[in-house]
Amino acid sequence: MMKLKKILYVLLSVFLCFALFAGCADRKTDPEPSPAPSPEPSPSPEPETPDKTVYTMDNIRQYVVGVDEPVELSDGSMQPLINFDNAATTPALQPVMDAVNEELKMYGSIGRGFSQKSNHSTDVYLETRDTVLNFLGADPDYYTCFYVNNTTDGLNKLASALVESEDDLVLCTRIEHHANDLSWRERCHVIYAEVDEQGRIIYDDIERLLKENEGKVKYVCVTAASNVTGYVTDVHRIAKMAHEHGAKIVVDGAQIVAHRKFSMKGDTPEENIDFFVFSAHKMYSPYGGGAVIGPWEILNEHMPEFYGGGIVKIVRDEAVKYKNAPDVYEAGSPNYPGVVGLGKAIEVLEEVGFDKISAHEQVLIRRMIDGLKKLDGVIIYGDTEDISDRVGVVTFNFADINSYVLAKKLTDTNGVATRRGAFCAHPYVWRMMGISDEEAASFENCIDMNTPGMIRVSFGIYNTEEEVDRFLQILESVLEESKAATKLNAEAVPEY
Numbered sequence: 136m137m138k139l140k141k142i143l144y145v146l147l148s149v150f151l152c153f154a155l156f157a158g159c160a161d162r163k164t165d166p167e168p169s170p171a172p173s174p175e176p177s178p179s180p181e182p183e184t185p186d187k188t189v190y191t192m193d194n195i196r197q198y199v200v201g202v203d204e205p206v207e208l209s210d211g212s213m214q215p216l217i218n219f220d221n222a223a224t225t226p227a228l229q230p231v232m233d234a235v236n237e238e239l240k241m242y243g244s245i246g247r248g249f250s251q252k253s254n255h256s257t258d259v260y261l262e263t264r265d266t267v268l269n270f271l272g273a274d275p276d277y278y279t280c281f282y283v284n285n286t287t288d289g290l291n292k293l294a295s296a297l298v299e300s301e302d303d304l305v306l307c308t309r310i311e312h313h314a315n316d317l318s319w320r321e322r323c324h325v326i327y328a329e330v331d332e333q334g335r336i337i338y339d340d341i342e343r344l345l346k347e348n349e350g351k352v353k354y355v356c357v358t359a360a361s362n363v364t365g366y367v368t369d370v371h372r373i374a375k376m377a378h379e380h381g382a383k384i385v386v387d388g389a390q391i392v393a394h395r396k397f398s399m400k401g402d403t404p405e406e407n408i409d410f411f412v413f414s415a416h417k418m419y420s421p422y423g424g425g426a427v428i429g430p431w432e433i434l435n436e437h438m439p440e441f442y443g444g445g446i447v448k449i450v451r452d453e454a455v456k457y458k459n460a461p462d463v464y465e466a467g468s469p470n471y472p473g474v475v476g477l478g479k480a481i482e483v484l485e486e487v488g489f490d491k492i493s494a495h496e497q498v499l500i501r502r503m504i505d506g507l508k509k510l511d512g513v514i515i516y517g518d519t520e521d522i523s524d525r526v527g528v529v530t531f532n533f534a535d536i537n538s539y540v541l542a543k544k545l546t547d548t549n550g551v552a553t554r555r556g557a558f559c560a561h562p563y564v565w566r567m568m569g570i571s572d573e574e575a576a577s578f579e580n581c582i583d584m585n586t587p588g589m590i591r592v593s594f595g596i597y598n599t600e601e602e603v604d605r606f607l608q609i610l611e612s613v614l615e616e617s618k619a620a621t622k623l624n625a626e627a628v629p630e631y
């Protein structure tokens with residue numbers, strides 16, 4: 136009996152297994168899809184956000200457009216250059232370029248069109264004004280900003296608006312770039328504060344001139360940082376002096392914006408800056424563009440000599456009614472890529488951090504100066520001991536070597552980008568080189584490679600200590616050749 140039970144049990148198990156297998160097989164080949172199992176509630180997918188890159192001193196070099204792009208040297212070989220010409224202009228940053236390219240998809244006319252793109256572009260254009268004001272610590276209730284092509288354009292527009300008569304008196308300094316000298320010199324009467332032997336502005340001379348011309352100086356125009364020596368000016372101290380004597384201060388910010396944190400605000404209201412002008416191409420956004428920051432009230436009392444569309448409320452046969460600032464300072468269609476690039480450049484530089492940028496620059500300047508000092512016959516301009524008030528600019532010469540010959544050799548044979556000459560700051564450069572005004576007058580009719588000048592190296596945030604070392608090695612290696620070429624050149628003067 137037990138045996139029979141066992142057999143029945145085995146048969147039943149085999150049958151059940153077979154039935155189960157057959158069922159599964161059926162279902163597998165079932166042409167009708169079985170209803171999907173009711174889905175388990177699953178978390179909704181994360182919205183896709185692109186990786187947010189954080190820009191730092193350590194990674195910024197990889198975001199500099201073209202930093203490894205080879206250039207052709209005189210022997211036909213190709214290699215990336217060492218770019219030490221950042222005071223002239225800076226290369227683009229990749230995020231700046233990306234932001235411009237992205238925004239161009241939604242590009243439409245600014246403040247003029249009826250379209251979604253036009254509305255979007257107008258919003259970005261207007262919002263960037265806030266970015267600029269915020270970047271410079273400018274209270275939007277007191278200051279506005281208008282966009283310009285560059286610092287030169289900004290200073291000329293400002294001067295054309297502020298100068299009311301050629302008898303107006305403006306105080307400049309002998310450290311100024313031509314943009315902050317000629318813009319005033321060609322429109323009114325300018326007096327100049329001197330620089331000392333090291334090339335620093337003499338603050339007491341500003342005070343003296345203000346006192347001697349009590350109440351008459353309308354504007355004190357001074358650079359925030361020199362493009363020749365890199366000296367940073369204490370513009371808040373000068374603001375206080377200017378205000379005490381009834382003047383306003385205009386600051387040329389071209390060389391400070393990519394190097395140090397700048398604020399319109401001083402420690403006291405008297406130390407506040409009235410006007411500030413800068414270029415975007417010197418801060419990694421080479422799309423043109425820049426801005427002038429100034430008080431609403433003063434800008435609204437004036438307008439630049441620059442006329443056209445976009446600045447008027449109404450034009451009649453017999454009369455024109457102009458808009459207020461900032462619009463009245465922005466005749467014509469604006470440079471949208473310039474504005475977008477500027478906004479993004481500000482964002483990236485702030486993310487990297489000006490304290491870090493400045494500290495890095497100090498290391499590069501120190502290393503460069505110390506390395507130069509080891510080379511025979513070197514002449515370094517400016518203070519080489521205390522460099523704390525210098526941004527990343529070092530200028531030098533070598534006794535018995537034509538600076539043009541040397542700079543050209545550095546470029547042609549080794550792909551080193553420097554600048555050579557008097558850097559659009561002639562009166563300052565002549566002073567630093569010990570050249571009198573009379574002597575400078577003798578160059579007037581023959582500007583060529585023998586016209587005195589300096590070699591300038593200037594650093595960007597992406598330059599490295601290794602590049603400084605490599606530069607110094609290259610420099611040393613071409614000194615003898617350059618000396619010989621200088622001798623030959625003294626007889627035959629090719630075209631500049």
Ligand SMILES: Cc1ncc(COP(=O)(O)O)c(C=O)c1O
Nearest residue numbers: 285286287312314362389390414
């Ligand atoms: C101190 C200073 N001011 C003004 C300018 C003029 O700037 P931009 O050529 O952008 O108009 C420069 C340019 O090198 C400069 O270094």
